Amino acid sequence: MGREFNELFDEWSHSYDQTVTGHDPEYEEVFIDYDKILKTVAEKSTGTVLEFGVGTGNLTAMLNERGLNVFGIEPSEGMRTIAKQKLKNITLLDGDFLDFPKIDAEIDTIVSTYAFHHLTDAEKETAIQKYSELLKKDGRIVFADTVFSTEEAKQEKIRESLKRNFHRLAEDLQREYYTTIPVLQHIFEKYGFEVSFIKLNPFVWLMDAQKKGGE
Structure with a gap:
């Protein structure tokens, strides 16, 4: 996975929390029930957790509140800086879904929210293969992300976004690697x-x- 989105996320880091709480009408539906979604992922997590795409640390905070041991992976320096300001005494590492430091611990759960779509389908397969080898025998992957039931459903959502003049959202849906x-x-x-x-x-x-x- 390349880091072609890093500059975008460095810029977005300062307003990310405002976006996910519904302050951007164009992305409001994407982030409906944002806290509930993160809570669902956190509640399904156990033991030692490897989190990809930490962002500003919102899911990480919920995992910490549950007393879980969290290793966070985040490629954006801007996002890491804000997460470190919000969360003390966390293990936050520079890396991405495919290229990350070796974790010196047995991993029970691998989690991510709003991030897996940055990988192509081929990269997604490489990642899942890697995680199947990394996880304990009863390990679990819990991801929450924009996904579509079919390719036609994706195209319909793009047409709907354009009709509503949500051009940034439509561009995102076309540019990034949302799958089915x-x-x-x-x-x-x-x-x-x-x-x-x-x-x-x-x-x-x-x-x-x-x-x-x-x-």
Whole structure:
């Protein structure tokens, strides 16, 4: 995974928390129930957690509140700076979904919110294969991200965004690597996971994947 979005996220870091709390009408539907979505991911997490795409640390804070041991991975220096200001005594590392420092601990849960779409489908498969080897035998992946039931559903959402003059949102949906549930289900199952998908808002789905053979 390249870091082509780093400059964007460095710039966005200062207003990110305002965006996710509904202050940008164009992205309001993307972030409906934002805190509830993060809470859902946190509550499904156990043990030692590896979090990708920490951003400003909102999910990290919830994981910490549950007493979990969290290793956070974030490629944007701007985001890391704000997360460190908000959260003390956290392990926050420079890295991304595919290129990150070796974690000297057994990982129970891998989590991410609003970030997995930065990988192409091929990169998503590489990541899931890597995580299947990294997780404990009963380990779990819990991701929440914009996903579409079909490619046609994605194209319909782009047309709808343009009709509403949400041009930045439409551009994002076309530029980044938003994928479909069938693609993700195939990848997870290929690498030994049982996965379920639950729609949490008009854009975001929860992906809950556990390694087969676990409880």
